[in-house]
Amino acid sequence: MTQLPGLLDTDAIRKDFPLLDRIVHGDKKIVYLDSAATSQKPRQVLDALNEYYERHNANVHRGVYTVAEEATALYEGARDKVAAFINAPSRDEVIFTKNASESLNLVANMLTWADEPYRVDRDTEIVITEMEHHSNIVPWQLLSQRTGAKLKWFGLTDDGRLDLSNIEEIITEKTKIVSFTLVSNLLGTVNPVETIIRRAQQVGALVCIDASQAAPHMVLDVQALQADFVAFTGHKMVGPTGIGVLWGRQELLEDLPPFLGGGEMIETVSMHSSTYAPAPHKFEAGTPPIAQAVGLGAAVDYLSAIGMENIARHEHAITEYAVKRLLEVPDLRIIGPATAEDRGAALSFTLGDIHPHDVGQVLDEEGIAVRVGHHCARPVCLRYGIPATTRASFYLYSTPGEVDALVDGLEHVRNFFG
Known part of the structure; x- marks a missing residue:
């Protein structure tokens, strides 16, 4: 064992x-590499x-x-x-949504x-x-279409990093909002948050x-990030589906209008008008995802008990090993x-020229679960001139043996397609 x-x-x-003990295709113990x-x-x-x-x-906030x-x-x-998990200054800055997509929308x-100074317009x-x-x-494209605001973006370097060489041309005095991923779901890139936020604040x-x-x-x-809003989802962090989080700075949440009524x-x-509850409830219309929030709380307890620093260290070791092993596979990019x-x-x-969907299907026959497609990041695929990719993603339960199984599976794929 490595x-x-x-x-x-x-x-x-x-x-x-429990799922990691599953047997698929008769006698194959599942190798789950789709945690992203x-x-x-x-x-x-x-x-x-x-x-x-x-x-x-029972329903919340209503019964005695x-x-x-x-x-x-x-x-x-x-x-x-x-709130404690993300070091939020106040619990009232934590809004529950159904997923990160809803948080960003x-x-x-x-x-x-919004009123000035936050309103986005032409x-x-x-x-x-x-x-x-x-x-x-898509939410920012929709906002641009509704308001006439100009949508701009940073491009990518050949090695999968953000091209910030023109940051002063992209983020200007006209910029109202800069929204970007901390870690790319397709490229895996960890972005230089401080550089982008410093320019946005200027x-x-x-x-x-x-x-x-x-x-x-x-x-x-x-607090260390110094962003104004942070969105994430529960189901990627050992929590249930149907629960997301939007954190926002208290003064912004007080000033900005609700989205749902x-x-x-x-x-x-x-019958003539309404006034709104303080944040976070101002942004949580209707019966919230109660059970899902409880599950997310349990997920936070689980991750915190292991320690996020320890999880990050584990994943870095697995990723470093996976990069090394994958680069040994002929024709792999x-x-x-x-x-x-x-x-x-x-x-x-x-x-090589094997379509990612074919790669994924043959790997599945070996019990190896990976993701194939453009991973809801099609502009990245267009940038690199590829129709799709195969993606293996690791987590706190991933092992070097699973990396080895993936590499062996890819050799089987190459032999299968001759």
Whole structure:
């Protein structure tokens, strides 16, 4: 068995994840390498969900009976856990959404209806990057179309980094919002946050960070980031689907208008007008994802017990090993940084002229689960002149043996297609 410095005790960790014991295609133990799409869930999270539904299921904030008060305490307790996990100055800066996409759309829509100095209009500019997930492209395209604002973006270098050589031309006095990913879901690139935020602050622009591929894998400290908004999702960080988070600076959340209207987000309602509850409830209309928030709270507990620094160290070791092994495969081209420096645990590649979908299908027959396609980042594929990629992504339960299985599987693919 390959030994690498910095690895977690994966034998112990993997016992918490039931799906990792699955046998597929008759006799193949699953090798799950698709955590960038969604992570597996430990028993602790599954148990928390079951416990909520079996013992505490009620609507929140509305009932004075015992079970309703328990449900409210669990829901708001999850907010406390998330606030501590990201080092938020206030729990009231943590908004629960259904996913990161909704969080990013929430920001874009707030800026549509905002008063000065936050309003985006035809005389202003929006800045994104070419490496974004579609969830951080389409909302800004829609905002641009609705308001007439100009949409601009940073391009990519040949080795999968952001090209910031023209940063003063891209982020100008007209820029209202700069929104970019902390870690690319396709390239794996970890972006230079400080450089971008420093320039945005010079011109008075707001900054929104998509941390969907960062929150599960590294320490996420919103105060240290110095952004204005940070979005991430629960299902990539061993939590359930259907729960996302938007963190925003308190003064912004107080000033910006709500996106959705309905129950819970109001203070008073008459037939003529309404006033709104303070943040975060101003942005959580209707019955929220209660059970999912409870599950996310359990996920935060699980990750915190292991330690995000330890998880990051483990993943760096696995990624470094995976880069080395993949570069040994003939005709394989890594799309993105070809070293483990400043990169996350998602590795996308092409294999000669074999279509990624064929690669993924043959790997599946060996029990190896990878992602194929453009990974909701089609502009990246266009930039590098490829139709799609195969992506292997690692997490706290990934092992060097699974990397070896992937490399052996790719050799089988090459032999299969001759």
